[in-house]
Each structure stands twice: as C-alpha cells, then as structure tokens.
Amino acid sequence: MTPVQQTSPAVPATAAGTPAARGRALTKVYGRGDTRVTALDAVDVDFRHGEFTAIMGPSGSGKSTLMHCMAGLDSLTSGSAWIGDTELSALDDRGLTRLRRDRIGFVFQAFNLLPTLTALENITLPMDIAGRTPDAAWLDSVVDAVGLRSRLGHRPAELSGGQQQRVACARALAGRPQVVFADEPTGNLDSRSGASVLSFLRTSVREMGQTVVMVTHDPAAASYADRVLFLADGRIVDEMAAPTAERVLDRMKAFDAAGRIVEVG
Amino acid sequence: MRRATLRSLLAHKLRLALSAVAIVLGVAFVAGTMIFTDTLDRTFTDLFESTASDVAVTPEGGAEGIDGPAGTLSVPGTLVGQVRAVDGVAAAEGYVQAQGVYLLTPAGEVLDTGGAPGIGISWTSAPGLDTGELTAGRAPERAGEVALDSGSAEEAGYAVGDRVTLLTPGPRVEATVVGVFTFGEDGGLAGASLTAFDVATAQQLTGVGDGFSGIQVAAAEDVSHDELADRVVAAVGDGYTVQTAQQQADEQSAALEEGLSFITVLLTAFAVIALFVGSFIILNTFSMLVAQRTRELALLRALGAGRGQVTRSVLLEAVVLGVVGATVGLAGGFGIATGLRALFGTFGLTLDGDLVLSADTVVWSYAVGVLVTVLAAWVPARRAARTPPVAAMRDDHVAVERSLRRRTAFGVALVAVAAGALAGSVAAGDSGHAPALVGVGGLALVLGAVALSPVLARPVVRVLGAPLPRLAGTAGRLARDNAQRNPRRTAATASALMVGLTLVTGFGVLGASANASVDALVDDTVRADYVVSTAVGQPFTPEVADRLRQLPEVDAVLQQRFTQVRVDGQSTFAAAVDATTLDRGLALEYVAGGSDGLAGRGLLVDETTAAERGWEVGDTVAAESAGGQPTELTVGGVYAANQAVGSMVLSLDTDAALGGPALDRYVYVVLADGTDAAAARAALETVVDAYPVVGLKDRDEFAGEQKAQVDQVLLLINALLVLSVLIAVLGIVNTLAMSVLERTREIGLLRAVGMDRRQLRRTVRLEAVLISVYGAVLGLGLGLVLGVGLTRALADQGITELVVPGGQLAGFLVLGALIGVVAAVWPARRAARLQVLDAIATA
Numbered sequence A: 001m002t003p004v005q006q007t008s009p010a011v012p013a014t015a016a017g018t019p020a021a022r023g024r025a026l027t028k029v030y031g032r033g034d035t036r037v038t039a040l041d042a043v044d045v046d047f048r049h050g051e052f053t054a055i056m057g058p059s060g061s062g063k064s065t066l067m068h069c070m071a072g073l074d075s076l077t078s079g080s081a082w083i084g085d086t087e088l089s090a091l092d093d094r095g096l097t098r099l100r101r102d103r104i105g106f107v108f109q110a111f112n113l114l115p116t117l118t119a120l121e122n123i124t125l126p127m128d129i130a131g132r133t134p135d136a137a138w139l140d141s142v143v144d145a146v147g148l149r150s151r152l153g154h155r156p157a158e159l160s161g162g163q164q165q166r167v168a169c170a171r172a173l174a175g176r177p178q179v180v181f182a183d184e185p186t187g188n189l190d191s192r193s194g195a196s197v198l199s200f201l202r203t204s205v206r207e208m209g210q211t212v213v214m215v216t217h218d219p220a221a222a223s224y225a226d227r228v229l230f231l232a233d234g235r236i237v238d239e240m241a242a243p244t245a246e247r248v249l250d251r252m253k254a255f256d257a258a259g260r261i262v263e264v265g
Numbered sequence B: 001m002r003r004a005t006l007r008s009l010l011a012h013k014l015r016l017a018l019s020a021v022a023i024v025l026g027v028a029f030v031a032g033t034m035i036f037t038d039t040l041d042r043t044f045t046d047l048f049e050s051t052a053s054d055v056a057v058t059p060e061g062g063a064e065g066i067d068g069p070a071g072t073l074s075v076p077g078t079l080v081g082q083v084r085a086v087d088g089v090a091a092a093e094g095y096v097q098a099q100g101v102y103l104l105t106p107a108g109e110v111l112d113t114g115g116a117p118g119i120g121i122s123w124t125s126a127p128g129l130d131t132g133e134l135t136a137g138r139a140p141e142r143a144g145e146v147a148l149d150s151g152s153a154e155e156a157g158y159a160v161g162d163r164v165t166l167l168t169p170g171p172r173v174e175a176t177v178v179g180v181f182t183f184g185e186d187g188g189l190a191g192a193s194l195t196a197f198d199v200a201t202a203q204q205l206t207g208v209g210d211g212f213s214g215i216q217v218a219a220a221e222d223v224s225h226d227e228l229a230d231r232v233v234a235a236v237g238d239g240y241t242v243q244t245a246q247q248q249a250d251e252q253s254a255a256l257e258e259g260l261s262f263i264t265v266l267l268t269a270f271a272v273i274a275l276f277v278g279s280f281i282i283l284n285t286f287s288m289l290v291a292q293r294t295r296e297l298a299l300l301r302a303l304g305a306g307r308g309q310v311t312r313s314v315l316l317e318a319v320v321l322g323v324v325g326a327t328v329g330l331a332g333g334f335g336i337a338t339g340l341r342a343l344f345g346t347f348g349l350t351l352d353g354d355l356v357l358s359a360d361t362v363v364w365s366y367a368v369g370v371l372v373t374v375l376a377a378w379v380p381a382r383r384a385a386r387t388p389p390v391a392a393m394r395d396d397h398v399a400v401e402r403s404l405r406r407r408t409a410f411g412v413a414l415v416a417v418a419a420g421a422l423a424g425s426v427a428a429g430d431s432g433h434a435p436a437l438v439g440v441g442g443l444a445l446v447l448g449a450v451a452l453s454p455v456l457a458r459p460v461v462r463v464l465g466a467p468l469p470r471l472a473g474t475a476g477r478l479a480r481d482n483a484q485r486n487p488r489r490t491a492a493t494a495s496a497l498m499v500g501l502t503l504v505t506g507f508g509v510l511g512a513s514a515n516a517s518v519d520a521l522v523d524d525t526v527r528a529d530y531v532v533s534t535a536v537g538q539p540f541t542p543e544v545a546d547r548l549r550q551l552p553e554v555d556a557v558l559q560q561r562f563t564q565v566r567v568d569g570q571s572t573f574a575a576a577v578d579a580t581t582l583d584r585g586l587a588l589e590y591v592a593g594g595s596d597g598l599a600g601r602g603l604l605v606d607e608t609t610a611a612e613r614g615w616e617v618g619d620t621v622a623a624e625s626a627g628g629q630p631t632e633l634t635v636g637g638v639y640a641a642n643q644a645v646g647s648m649v650l651s652l653d654t655d656a657a658l659g660g661p662a663l664d665r666y667v668y669v670v671l672a673d674g675t676d677a678a679a680a681r682a683a684l685e686t687v688v689d690a691y692p693v694v695g696l697k698d699r700d701e702f703a704g705e706q707k708a709q710v711d712q713v714l715l716l717i718n719a720l721l722v723l724s725v726l727i728a729v730l731g732i733v734n735t736l737a738m739s740v741l742e743r744t745r746e747i748g749l750l751r752a753v754g755m756d757r758r759q760l761r762r763t764v765r766l767e768a769v770l771i772s773v774y775g776a777v778l779g780l781g782l783g784l785v786l787g788v789g790l791t792r793a794l795a796d797q798g799i800t801e802l803v804v805p806g807g808q809l810a811g812f813l814v815l816g817a818l819i820g821v822v823a824a825v826w827p828a829r830r831a832a833r834l835q836v837l838d839a840i841a842t843a
C-alpha cells in the first residue's frame, strides 16, 4: 500500500490557518551501523487549533518518537518542528525548557506526578516553577472538569490510577498551553477510568478550544478524537476523520491483513 | 543467585563506587588513627627500653622521666659507694640529668626544639651503663667539653671540634664538641635535645652539688634484676625508689602515656567517631542501594528465589564491598597517618622512622570494613527479603515507613541517662568524678541524639525550611519536602556533621572559657607590671632577677620557683617565693594570716589543702626532701585557691634549706612610681635580651602567652575535627548522589514540565543545605550542653569562667550551610545533566 499524504504541503500560514504545531520532513535516526533504526522517516504533519488528534500504529512504529520530537523533549536528526511559529531547532536547552513550561502540556502513560506534592500542587507545578500565579477562574473550571475538587489536598499515593491520570490531565491544561501531548494516557487504566480521562480531554477541546495530540493503541480511545493518524515504520500511512471504534478497528484489521501490522499493543 | 549478585554489583557501577567510598572513608580513618598511635607508641617505647639500666636508684618521688621536674631532688654522692658494695652489682654510677640546657646555633639563637625540653646529662661509660652510642669523637672528660645528640648536632650544623655556646640554668657555657652520639635505638628523641657533660661539670651546672639525679646499676651475669633490686633496697634503705629496667620502662611509658593521654584519648575518640560516622554512611548507602533494587529483588522472588537467598545475595554484596573498601581504606589510612604525623610535627612532636602497621590495625580495618558493612546491610537485606514478589509488577513500590516509636523510647532513655550524669557532675563538685560523669553524660547525650534524630528531623526541618518556599519558590518547596521525605535518611546523613560539630562546639566553649579564665587569673592575681619567664615555664638562672633588681626603674622583684617536698609525709609541689615582695607581685586573697606568715620557716596553704589536712595558722608540720635537712614548718597563712601558686607557698630561704635548686620559673617585676613606661621597658629588655631562653612580657602579653597554649591545643583538636567534618561532607555527597539516582524519574518529569537546569541545581543544593544545617543545629545544641558541662567539671582545674563564644557558634552554623552547598555541587550537576527522556524512561 502506498503511503497516503493527506496533509496539505507547505500552505502559507495565515492568522486563522497557522497550525498549533507542525512538522516538516521530521526524521529521527537512532544508533548507527548495524543498530541503525529510522524511527521517523521524513514525516510531514500539522496539528490544527482546537483539534483532537489520535496517533495509532503498531509498537515501534515511531509514535512516541514523533510526540517527543514535536514537544521539544528530543532532538531531530533532520527536518523542522514548530509550536505555533516557534521553530524548535532554533532554541537552546533553556528556550526549550521555557517552551515546555509555558506552551506545552504533557500527560505520560505513568508516573506523571511528584509524590511529595498534593494533587493541587502538582496541577500548578509548571506555573509555580515559572513563578506565575495561576488564573484562578480557569484553574477552577479545569478542576471541576476533571471532577477532583474533593481530592485536591491528597498526595498521589492516596489517589487511584485513574485519578492520578486525571490530575496529570488537569496539570497539562492548567497553564492553557498551545498543545497538549498525551502518550497512552489511558494505557494503564480500566475502561471506566479511561473513559473519564478521555471525555475530559474531549471536553477540553470542544468547550475550551484546546489542541490535543494523543497516542493510543485502543480503537475505543481513538474514537474520542476528531481524526486519527496511522503510523507505520516511521511514516504516516493513513488518516481518518470523525473516527468510530468500529471503523478504526476495521482499518487496523486491514493493516493486519496487508501484513503491515505484526503486533498491536 | 551468586551470579545474579555479582552481575548486579557490576551493573550499578556508580552506586557501587558511592557505597565503597563510604567504607573506604570509615576504614581509612580508623586505620590512620591506629597507625599513628602505634607509631607514637613505638617511638617512645623503643627510647625507654633501650636506655634503661638494669636497676636504677632515684630519690623517692623524683623518678618522673625526662619530662618531670628533674633537678629538684637528688641522691647523695656517698650512696654510689654503698650501691657498688652490694653483691651482684657489676657496675654502679651516679648520673645527673636536668632540664633547661639549650644549644645555641652558630647564628647565636636557641636551637628550636619545638617545645620539647633541652636536657643536660652527665656522660657515663661504665660497661653496660653507656649513656649513648658515640657516632663520632669521644666522650666528654673535663670542663669545657661536651657531646651532642646526633639530631641536634645535625640540625645546628655542628661537628666534632666546633666551639659551641650553651644556655644552662646557671651561667652560659662555652665548650668544644668532642663527640656526637645517638640515644636509644632509632636515635629518636621526639624533638628533645641532649647535651652530655662530664659528671663534675654536670653536677656543677645543674646545682645538685656533689649529689646525683640517680644511680644506674648494671647487674652481674648471675643475678636477676628483681633479685638485685631487692638487695639494693636492703642496702640503701628508705627514701629511695629502686627499679628494674622493666619497671623503669613501664613507669616511663606510663608517665609518658599520661602526658600523651590527652592525644591518645583524642585519637581513640576520633577513631570511634570515624567508625560511628562511617557506619552511618555505609548503613545509609546500603539502605538506598537495596531500596533502589527492590524491583529487581522482587523479580528474583517472583522467579522463585527464597527469602534466605535474597538476604544472602545482599549480604554477599556487602562482603565483597566491605573487603574491597577495607583494602583501599587501609591504604588511605597510611595517608591519614602521614598527615597526622606532619600535623604533630608542626607542634614539635617529631616522630622519626617508618609508620608502624600492626596486625591489630589490619584486623580492625577488615573487621570494621566487612563487619560494619555486613551489619549495615543486614537491616535492609531483611527488609528486601520481605518485599512481596508482587512489588516487581507494581510501578512504584512505596517503601513502608516503619514506626519510630522504639527509637523514640530508646533515645529518650539515653537522654535521661545523660541528664542524670550531667546533673550528677555538677553535684559531684570537686570530688574528681565530675569529668568522668561529663564524659558518660556526653556520650549518652550524643547517642540519644542520634537515636532521636529521625524523630526530630521532620519537625525541625519543617521549621528550618519554612522560609524556603518564599525565598526560592518551587525549588525551595521541593527541597524542603525532599529533606522531610525520609527522616531516617536525613537524620543519618546529618548525624555525621552533628557529631563533628558537637565536639567542635564543646571544645570551643571550653577553650573560650579557658582563655577567659587566664585573663581573669592575670587580672586578679598578677599585680606586677612585667613577667619574665621561658615560654613553657622551665627553670632559668636567678641572675636575671638579680640584674633586674639593680635597675633604677624597678621598684620590686618577685622570684617564683617550684619545688617538690614531702610535707607531713605527702609529696607535693610547692611554690617558693620572695617573702618580702610576694604581695607586691601577686595578689593572694588571704583567709587567715598573710604573707608575713612566710617569715622564718613559714608555710602558706590554700583553703582546700588546709581543710583536707586539718591545718590551721600556727600549726607546725614536718617537711623533708632527699636533698636537704628535714625541717619543721609553721603554717603562717591560708589563702583562697589560686592557680598562680598552687596549693602551698614557701619562702626562697626555706626552699634552699630543703635543698631546692636555685632556679627561677617566673620573675615578676614591679616598676617604680612615675617611671616612663617606654624607657622602663627598654631598660628591662637590655637585661632580659642577654638570656635568649627567657622573655619579657607585660600583663597582656603574659596572658596572651598562656592563651596561645590553649589555642594551640584547640587548633590541634580542630585540625582533627576537620577530618571528621570532611567525612561528613562526603557522607552528604554520597546520600545526595544516591537520592538523585533514586529520583531520576521525578527529575525527568520536572524537566519535562519546564524546570530548567539552574532551578534543578538549586533544588538539590537547598536540600543539602537543609540537611547539613539540621545537623549543625543539633551539633551546636549538643556541643553547648557538653561544653558547659565540661567547663563546669574542670572548674577546680582553673577554668573558673564560663564563656559561650557566640560569634564562633554563628560561624559554625554558616559553615554548616556552606558544607551543604559544597556537598551539593556534584550531585546537583549530575541531576541537571540527566537527559529528560532517559530520565522518564528509567524504570
């Protein structure tokens, strides 16, 4: 199957049309010689404002690598990534740190919270580091949206896995970042806790105008998104708008049938 | 299982290195102290054993070794003949030995002995009684000839045939060097200089008349030393001490040990502290090592390893580390011993020859290294074995916090014991038990504090860290939280610094109090304008006083000597002074009678002695000394205890009648009214400058000189303590580095959500500062209690004032904070260097 390039290449950015984040010819190569792995192979990608994008693909296809490179956690071998109109390769460590702190939100699969801080302190951590006072009204609405008002004084060890992930989501959103990146945020959760985290992310997109990029293996989770990007061998191989769990599953079975997907999960 | 253990050891090279450092430090300190103590011991033991004669006869109460007040007692010349006549005596010779004989360098300056005595001796060359071994020239045979010990000859640059000038308690002496000799096996004199004269000259110079300091006896082949000693006792009768070679060496060693006991006690204390502190670091390190490996160990358990196997695997790791650490530590011990030798060298205690490595040292080093490591690993190993296999599956295994209740109870009990002992020491007054009680109390207090430290860590750190969030934002808050996170670890890390600072503070208080007491003593007791004395209170010629007395600027001169007499059957030290000028030079506070009570054969005693012996003014007591006539003394006055004169005061006349040598220790000078101060000083100096061993001091300078001695001792103690503080620093570095490793994921997370490297470094640094300040605060508190207790306990030793050196203590607190900053440098840099992604990926 030929890789499908659905994103419009190099459209001049207009005020309304500037993507929240975009990547051009993103290439990431690990190791050299025998152990050389091309984790990303000239990927072009746009993440539009107010859109919820899911990234799917087999294990080792480069999903995490793509997110890390877009979020300034990892450096590219070649190509360029932008957050808004800031090019990441132009920033030094301090610039990248600032960018992550002020303009990006993160949710990892696990270990998102500092054990010594309470839930509320974890939520406001990036702003505390920056020395900024959080916007109280916004913080309130975020806390209400994750439904953790009664748990704000608890430490992570006193929260369930689902609650911890919701606290992590609240932290990612509390600073009104330009983009939220979430790498398998529901990977460790049962379906009910997962659903509450996902609906929270979708709400933040629909009602608060957030931009969210999420990696997942779960077709049901992908169905919460506005569109799904499919990755294989470091390339974007397909894209689906308005996904439903069945369509995503079918699409992935098609990959399987084509022998492109060896294992999932 | 064994393979898994060794693999795991190698897989964590950094952790391995950090835990090994802890062991190396602990062992190096213990080994270094032991090597140095052995070297010290060897130097003196060799000296004594190789120089003692088969049997020696000395005046009773006078055999005090080379450091004693030689020359104050003597045996009559006629006694030599009596001893020679004893059956079994191969040879017997009288000898003379006296302090205060100094060699001048070609430049005309006193040869620097670094505070060790300059000793004059008579040369004896009867078979078996050689004074020393001549390495060049011959023995001195007549007036105007001397032999020098090889060390002094070399240092001053003299050889056989040179003309030399010597300062003696009597007049200056010009002589020709006819020989150079070594004394003892290594020629080691621990810095002292020896000048040998012929017997007649020595007798004349040291003022023993035709008597001797003692008689050396060589035994015939067919008689044992003990047997011969018994026969000699029978021949000479009472009033003399007769000792075999063994007894002499033992006694001299004992006397020396007493003289050096302060150093030995100090060194042993440091070895114990080092061990203590080292064990803490090792325990800390192993606890963390095991905690970090919980998942790995749990995985082994899940795969079917039994509890015993897991425990053994951790213990095996400890043994391997212990052996490696002890070996490196032993080598490090040589470094420390070399450092100590250099340090003591700067204080005049020169130790020649190689460092001594005894079997004891090796055994202890390995015992400490391996046993302490294994013990330290035992607790965490047991805990590790108890980790449920399921911990392997769980993402973040939270170590269960064990209750501190047992520790609290134990700590409180120890503190109660300490309080009891300290209270007892105050109650004990001057019964002599006070210092021991303070020692017990201090030890119990420190141990109690160590036990309670984890309990105190949370509340105290919370208070100390309260301003941090405001001052340093998130970095401050995280630092405070991290320092409170594991109170046991915080406490163990801080305890090294705590113990060190407890001692520094305690001695600081004692030293400041001692100095203040010197000031008070000089202020209250010395009325004279100037004092003339040698730097260490050694005897010098009365010519100085005679010449000063003749100056028109001088109104009164008070000579002071020290003498040993038997009064009413008990041998004691007494001061001998000019009866007529006593009150001009010194202010004694009389309870009964006064200085006129010295007239005739008068005796003044201090209150305590008067009470002890039941003496009152007007009582007569018997006094005798081996050198002179027995005399009746009349108690003529009682004074309040005074450090300047001690417990009894005689007149110079009485002292002379009792056979005391005519040598002054202190000369007090009172200027005539209305003399110009500068001119008077210049006049005094022209006299004093002619005697290089003595110096002229005004009251402030005199006090300063006494205080300099206190300061020197303090400096020595503090130099040693620097080492323990160094260990404390490395302990903090170690703990922090481990903490950073342990928190790799947290650090990654912080970096991911926007904490920059500088903020991260600051977080680690502030945590270190909090921990070290916590240790410093505890140390200062304990040190204060200990210092005050010690000062109180030593009140009757002349430390009458109690001073808390506030500025110095504040300095220690700042030092504590600085130690934290320094200790954090490397761990903080490591934390900041972590790559964000690697950190997040670390399981």
Ligand SMILES: Nc1ncnc2c1ncn2[C@@H]1O[C@H](COP(=O)(O)OP(=O)(O)OP(=O)(O)O)[C@@H](O)[C@H]1O
Residues within 6 Å of the ligand: A030, A031, A037, A038, A039, A057, A058, A059, A060, A061, A062, A063, A064, A065, A066
């Ligand atoms: N630090 C690294 N060093 C070497 N190779 C790496 C590194 N990180 C990732 N890779 C390789 O890059 C490829 C992409 O990895 P990536 O983590 O992006 O996959 P993924 O799609 O997130 O997989 P999964 O679904 O299992 O999380 C893989 O082949 C992986 O082995």
Ligand SMILES: [Mg+2]
Residues within 6 Å of the ligand: A063, A064, A065
């Ligand atoms: Mg991944």
